[in-house]
Amino acid sequence: MALRWRRTHLGSEADRATFRTLHTASLASAGLREGLTAASATSSVRHLRTLLGTPAVALTDTAQILAWDGTTEQHAPYAAGLAVATAESGMTQVANHDEFDCRRPHCEIRQAVISPLVVEGHTVGTLQAFTDAATAGLARACDEVAQWVSTQLELAELEASRTRLMEAEVRALRAQISPHFIYNSLGAIASFVRTDPDRARELLLEFADFTRYSFRRHGEFTTLAEELKSIERYLLLEQARFGDRLSVTLRIAPEVLPVAIPFLCLQPLVENAVRHGLAEKGDGHISIDATNAGQECVIAVEDNGAGEDPERVRRALAGDSDLDSTGLGNVDVRLRSTFGDDYGLIVETAPGAGTKVIVRVPKFAPGVHA
Numbered sequence: 001m002a003l004r005w006r007r008t009h010l011g012s013e014a015d016r017a018t019f020r021t022l023h024t025a026s027l028a029s030a031g032l033r034e035g036l037t038a039a040s041a042t043s044s045v046r047h048l049r050t051l052l053g054t055p056a057v058a059l060t061d062t063a064q065i066l067a068w069d070g071t072t073e074q075h076a077p078y079a080a081g082l083a084v085a086t087a088e089s090g091m092t093q094v095a096n097h098d099e100f101d102c103r104r105p106h107c108e109i110r111q112a113v114i115s116p117l118v119v120e121g122h123t124v125g126t127l128q129a130f131t132d133a134a135t136a137g138l139a140r141a142c143d144e145v146a147q148w149v150s151t152q153l154e155l156a157e158l159e160a161s162r163t164r165l166m167e168a169e170v171r172a173l174r175a176q177i178s179p180h181f182i183y184n185s186l187g188a189i190a191s192f193v194r195t196d197p198d199r200a201r202e203l204l205l206e207f208a209d210f211t212r213y214s215f216r217r218h219g220e221f222t223t224l225a226e227e228l229k230s231i232e233r234y235l236l237l238e239q240a241r242f243g244d245r246l247s248v249t250l251r252i253a254p255e256v257l258p259v260a261i262p263f264l265c266l267q268p269l270v271e272n273a274v275r276h277g278l279a280e281k282g283d284g285h286i287s288i289d290a291t292n293a294g295q296e297c298v299i300a301v302e303d304n305g306a307g308e309d310p311e312r313v314r315r316a317l318a319g320d321s322d323l324d325s326t327g328l329g330n331v332d333v334r335l336r337s338t339f340g341d342d343y344g345l346i347v348e349t350a351p352g353a354g355t356k357v358i359v360r361v362p363k364f365a366p367g368v369h370a
Helices: 013-032 038-052 073-089 136-176 179-195 197-214 224-245 267-278 310-317 328-339
Strands: 056-061 065-070 093-096 111-119 122-131 221-223 246-252 260-262 284-293 296-303 346-349 355-362
Touching: 013 038, 013 136, 038 056, 038 065, 038 122, 038 136, 056 073, 065 073, 073 093, 073 111, 073 122, 111 136, 122 136, 179 197, 179 224, 197 224, 221 224, 224 246, 224 260, 224 267, 224 284, 260 328, 267 284, 267 296, 267 328, 267 355, 310 328, 310 346, 328 355
Parallel strands: 246 284
Antiparallel strands: 056 065, 056 122, 093 111, 111 122, 221 260, 284 296, 296 355, 346 355
């Protein structure tokens, strides 16, 4: 028996109107999530005019117009003055034509509704709707749209704050790269200049690549492959210093190498293993394992060093900077802020029992791209 399919309307007119409104709002939000700038205002203002259904709409900061959309552009120069008055009051206002007189005797624009854009309690700009008659319904609509715009701008500010925090935390990690490591690496390289100049040259190149990666200025994320490559350079330099006293084992599943992770989130763990795990013993071993675990990648950094008091580790992860000399707490915070609280560091340690640090990261996460 054949089934026949016939095209039907998807929902009622009210449903379709709701969809159109939501679609228009989504188009406007793309620009607004970049913050309140001339570029973002220009990309979103025409969609805001569609939402309000008025002849013209302007977006301003507190002192100047950022974007205008509409046919009556002769009124645009007055938007800045209207913004100042609304920013001072912090409330939606209605302006009459004599406040933005364009000198046209039969101008179709007679009034404007000006609503403040508020971010974290501060007025940062205005949304202005120019119309023939400012009804109570339009005033409410303009106010509601302005509140929605303000929410998008707050989200943009949160994202900007998160980015600044991440950058500050990476700068803090860079500051914690041990000067002793730099001095000792250069000292080890110098010791080979006469006895083994080829090795000295190779180590110097590894040192240059290590510092170039550690102090790069672009991108808050990297791939596991790139982070491991930097770690290998670090360990080569430490092995040049410790010789046979330091051995390293790497077991890396090839399928997890492209996984995106926060920049410098593994290197501090390895540095911690060398500095605090092996420096107190005559010989030491470090193993780094990265395994494929379904939707996640699991990375373990383990040493057979002196171990640590679990309470001290707990305090370091809780933010005690006096105990966090290699940035364990910094790494833990960045992992949680990037992937969620389920993805913090897991540290297994005890005095005399070595240390194992486990990192779990999702293979794919929204907004995380190397």
